[in-house]
Amino acid sequence: MSNDAGVAVLEVGGSHVTAAVVVPGSWQVEALRRTPLDSRTSAEEIVAQLGRAAAQLPLDHGLALALPGPFDYETGIAWYRGVEKFDSLYGHDLGKSLRDLLDLDRVVFVNDAEAFAVGEWTAGTLRGFDRCAGVTIGTGIGTAFLLNGRVVRTGDTVPPGGELYRTTYRGKPLEDWISARAILAAYGEAPGVKEVADAARAGDTRAHQVLLDAFTVLAETLTPWLDRFGATRVVLGGSISGAFDLVRQLFEFDVTVTQDTEHAAIIGTAARAID
Numbered sequence: 001m002s003n004d005a006g007v008a009v010l011e012v013g014g015s016h017v018t019a020a021v022v023v024p025g026s027w028q029v030e031a032l033r034r035t036p037l038d039s040r041t042s043a044e045e046i047v048a049q050l051g052r053a054a055a056q057l058p059l060d061h062g063l064a065l066a067l068p069g070p071f072d073y074e075t076g077i078a079w080y081r082g083v084e085k086f087d088s089l090y091g092h093d094l095g096k097s098l099r100d101l102l103d104l105d106r107v108v109f110v111n112d113a114e115a116f117a118v119g120e121w122t123a124g125t126l127r128g129f130d131r132c133a134g135v136t137i138g139t140g141i142g143t144a145f146l147l148n149g150r151v152v153r154t155g156d157t158v159p160p161g162g163e164l165y166r167t168t169y170r171g172k173p174l175e176d177w178i179s180a181r182a183i184l185a186a187y188g189e190a191p192g193v194k195e196v197a198d199a200a201r202a203g204d205t206r207a208h209q210v211l212l213d214a215f216t217v218l219a220e221t222l223t224p225w226l227d228r229f230g231a232t233r234v235v236l237g238g239s240i241s242g243a244f245d246l247v248r249q250l251f252e253f254d255v256t257v258t259q260d261t262e263h264a265a266i267i268g269t270a271a272r273a274i275d
Helices: 043-054 094-102 112-123 180-187 193-201 205-229 239-246 264-274
Strands: 007-012 016-023 028-036 063-067 107-111 131-137 141-147 150-152 233-237 255-257
Touching (some): 007 043, 007 112, 016 043, 016 264, 028 043, 028 264, 043 094, 112 150, 112 264, 141 205, 180 193, 205 239
Parallel strands (some): 063 107, 131 233, 233 255
Antiparallel strands (some): 141 150
16 A cells, blocks of 8 residues: 555444544654544445544555454454444345445455554554554453564464453353443443442442453453463553543553553554555
8 A cells, every 4th residue: 555645544343433643754644533423324324434533544555444353354354243233234245235335456455453552563552562452441451462563363362362252260151251331231330430439449349359350351362372472562442441540559561551542553553554
């Protein structure tokens, strides 16, 4: 993908899409526009929403998108099912739909967790680290293990596909323990994890314990993989990373929080697109 005029990027979430242009080299993010996205509507309307967001960008050299799985990033086919977002895209060739709609030759898809980690390695807190990892925690948990900026998905030093969420803890899926859904289920009435963290900071011991329990599971499940991979730094992102100050003591490895929640995955998507 040529980068003469910057890389056109869409960062796609369950409730929003962010359109931006990234200038390689300086990694400046320009023309940032975030708009609501209805991920529970029909496939045709989801494609139309993405098309409208992309149409705001210079598309002479193609389009790169960061989006969550399950998705076949090589073929551009979505496999969402039972995840309460994008279910109508199951089996849909999103790549072809966007190429046809926008008259593009090339559309590149990148896993959002991998985009975050690569962005942090390219222009963030993972710069200079040969072996490192990124962890995003929101609706679910995403991971990426990087060797010199390249994502490692195979071999016995990383979890299956490089994705920690595929593992279990005490016989249950990891996301039943560490995710926004798990934390809110454990705490009870709260609109979001931010509110649980705020309650913990205000002296709510139960809220603090819920967060400690969840992040203890993350530390216990992540540490063996970091040891195997030889990672020397981890960066956390996603909505739950805002609670890190309450649980920092649980981690016995070098872990930090992203300093650029808005741009990291966008930069990583652009870097992957021109790689």
